[in-house]
């Protein structure tokens with residue numbers, strides 16, 4: 485486990501484009517509109533983290549970015565093309581999505597499940613290649629699940645299972661990776677490991693990541709680009725150092741806090757509670 489991957493990129497990092505973007509995106513379940521008129525640019529080769537209170541529409545947004553949910557209005561664009569018009573296989577080779585609560589097929593083993601991440605790369609004339617083998621082994625090693633290869637997924641602990649799902653998403657080897665609360669169920673050391681892994685993928689392989697995280701301090705530490713949502717809208721977006729302020733925490737989470745420099749990264753660290761000697765309720 486290392487903390488060296490948690491540093492923010494240099495201020496001089498040049499601006500990048502956005503292969504993945506949302507324009508005037510409105511998302512609804514039947515009558516209920518959950519996300520309304522949302523615009524989003526996901527910076528290429530960066531880690532974008534989405535934060536916001538429960539039920540504000542984070543997972544709904546991620547599902548739409550992964551084409552699991554059809555927009556009511558507006559569009560998700562991949563390389564400037566409407567996602568709805570791109571063939572599924574092409575999307576699957578560019579974009580991987582780990583949902584918040586994935587469901588494994590019954591009695592599937594760890595190795596089988598991770599291997600399913602390779603499906604978008606297979607063809608009828610080429611079922612399984614050395615490249616697939618390498619990608620699966622690499623994904624399992626990176627998530628520390630190689631030892632579990634022959635175990636049935638439904639017999640694993642919540643944290644082990646979560647790492648297997650992350651391995652499956654990694655095995656897909658897409659340029660864009662969408663992760664909905666990838667640290668759920670993980671103990672603190674595995675949380676840091678998974679977030680460092682995301683950082684490394686990003687630094688070493690130039691992957692673009694969009695992750696929903698609940699812990700605001702982890703979000704501030706790991707994000708290049710932080711998106712704060714409330715009630716289906718983007719309230720603020722930008723570098724954590726610019727976005728994370730006591731005012732924002734109050735506006736988005738309704739929480740009084742003090743924002744101090746993170747002793748490890750120098751970035752913003754949110755300490756819940758009113759400032760000592762500050763105004764009382």
Ligand SMILES: Nc1ncnc2c1ncn2[C@@H]1O[C@H](COP(=O)(O)OP(=O)(O)OP(=O)(O)O)[C@@H](O)[C@H]1O
Nearest residue numbers: 513516518536537538539540541542543544545584
């Ligand atoms: N399949 C569904 N059918 C109907 N309503 C849904 C469905 N999925 C989510 N919703 C509703 O949409 C709203 C947003 O849900 P969403 O899962 O996007 O929230 P979230 O921000 O991811 O919350 P959490 O932090 O709890 O994961 C909620 O009010 C939820 O009840």
Ligand SMILES: [Mg+2]
Nearest residue numbers: 542543544584
């Ligand atoms: Mg969610």
